[in-house]
Amino acid sequence: xxxxxHGKVAAITGAGMGLGKAVALLFATEGARVVVGEINEExxxxxxxxxxxxxxxxxxxxxxxxxxQDAERLTRDAVEAFGRLDVLVNNVGVQINKDVVDTSEDEWxxxxxxxxxxxxxxxxxxxAQMRQQGGGNIICISSLSGLVGNGLQASYNASKxxxxxxxxxxxxxxxxxxxxxxAVCPGSMNTPxxxxxxxxxxxxxxxxxxxxxxxxxxxxAPAALFLASDEASFVTGSVLVADGGYTTL
Ligand SMILES: NC(=O)c1ccc[n+]([C@@H]2O[C@H](COP(=O)([O-])OP(=O)(O)OC[C@H]3O[C@@H](n4cnc5c(N)ncnc54)[C@H](O)[C@@H]3O)[C@@H](O)[C@H]2O)c1
Numbered sequence: 001x002x003x004x005x006h007g008k009v010a011a012i013t014g015a016g017m018g019l020g021k022a023v024a025l026l027f028a029t030e031g032a033r034v035v036v037g038e039i040n041e042e043x044x045x046x047x048x049x050x051x052x053x054x055x056x057x058x059x060x061x062x063x064x065x066x067x068x069q070d071a072e073r074l075t076r077d078a079v080e081a082f083g084r085l086d087v088l089v090n091n092v093g094v095q096i097n098k099d100v101v102d103t104s105e106d107e108w109x110x111x112x113x114x115x116x117x118x119x120x121x122x123x124x125x126x127x128a129q130m131r132q133q134g135g136g137n138i139i140c141i142s143s144l145s146g147l148v149g150n151g152l153q154a155s156y157n158a159s160k161x162x163x164x165x166x167x168x169x170x171x172x173x174x175x176x177x178x179x180x181x182x183a184v185c186p187g188s189m190n191t192p193x194x195x196x197x198x199x200x201x202x203x204x205x206x207x208x209x210x211x212x213x214x215x216x217x218x219x220x221a222p223a224a225l226f227l228a229s230d231e232a233s234f235v236t237g238s239v240l241v242a243d244g245g246y247t248t249l
Contacts, residue, residue, distance in 0.1 A: 003031030004229040009082040011035040011074055013065050013122060014092035016043025018191030019141065022217035023089055023224050028056035030225060032087070035078040037063045037122075039092075057082070065092045065118035075125040084133055087228045088126040090119040090140040093160075095193060097201065100154045108155045115159035119166055123181075127174055135178030139227050140167050142183045144243040160185075164239055171237030180236040182227045186220045187243030210245030 010027045014020035016038040028034050028051040036058060038044030044060045051058035059081040063070035078085045094114045096107050119140050130136025145153055146160035164183050171181040188194060188205045194214065206212060223242045226232055241247060 004225065004231065005087070006031035008032045008086040008228070009035065009078055009084050010087035010089065010228065011037055011061075011078045011085060011122075011126070012089040012091055013037040013063070013074070013118070014039075015047050016040045018193060019186065019189060019217040019220055020089070020091040021047050022221040023091065024058070025050060025054075026218070026221040026225055027087075027228065028054065028058060030229075032228075033057040033082045034059075035074070035081065035085075036060045037065065037074045039064050065090075065122060066113045068121055071118070071121035072125045074122055075129050079129060085126055085129050085136065086133075087137045087139070088122060089224055089228070090122055090138065090163075092118055093141060093143070093156075093193070095153070095156045095197075097152045097156075097197070098154065099152055103155055111155035112159045112162070115156070116162040116166065119163060123166075123170060127170070127177070127179060130179050131174075131177045136180075137228055138167075138170065138179065138181045139224050140181070140183050141224075142167075142185045142239070144185055144187050144241070144246045146183070146185055147239075147241070147247050167239070168237050175236060180227075180232070182232070182235060182237070183239045184220065184223045184227065185239055185241045185243060185247075186215065186223075187246045188214045189217050189220060190214045191217055205246070208246055208249075209243065210248060213244070215242070215244060 010032040015024040015036040142163040167183040
């Protein structure tokens with residue numbers, strides 16, 4: 001089978017677990033050299049080891065995506081390790097389930113900084129590098145919560161809507177630099193993020209999706225692969241929804 005990312009270098013944030021790990025493993029299988037940007041060193045190293053065990057090339061950059069210096073280091077270390085940066089997947093996301101009254105200012109800042117500001121920061125340095133190289137590709141993971149309102153997710157909803165705005169803005173600004181920018185909106189997945197949420201809160205999401213189940217991260221990762229590949233050469237500023245039909249009705 002053709003390796004759709006042969007010769008490319010891809011940095012993926014939050015690739016130690018969940019969707020980010022599934023994207024990292026799939027991209028490596030498709031020939032990419034993978035940079036794992038992860039706050040949890042142990043989990044990040046596990047992803048690197050798994051890629052190397054299957055014969056791929058990977059490097060760990062331990063970062064907190066909320067910090068400007070760390071975001072800058074992600075691009076710098078990718079270039080140092082593999083000579084270039086072709087694809088950035090802004091994947092990290094956290095969730096606090098509260099309305100605006102119960103959300104503290106610190107909680108708001110934590111969610112919005114982690115989910116949205118981080119994507120601005122990581123993209124800022126990646127775009128500068130991609131420009132120099134003559135092009136690149138950025139994929140931001142939003143959510144069905146970037147498309148509709150969900151109960152008790154004020155900060156998460158706001159951040160995920162913001163991600164789509166940032167994607168559209170960057171797509172406009174950097175098309176002339178040959179940089180494509182797109183969003184993926186997953187529906188509910190079985191990952192460590194959802195494992196922390198009580199079943200009674202998860203059940204309505206399962207019921208409201210047409211397929212009546214949650215996705216495995218490996219069912220969402222191919223959406224990111226498509227956008228990262230040359231098969232999506234005419235796709236920019238788009239929002240690829242993979243939500244089991246949740247937002248259809
Ligand atoms: N799980 C779902 O049901 C679901 C649904 C829709 C969208 N999403 C989105 O998909 C993306 C991935 O979600 P997931 O469920 O795989 O999450 P997860 O919690 O399972 O994994 C997130 C990873 O990011 C890392 N991380 C957390 N904070 C970090 C930081 N500040 N800097 C660097 N790394 C950090 C964690 O260590 C972890 O490895 C997120 O953007 C999330 O909002 C998830």
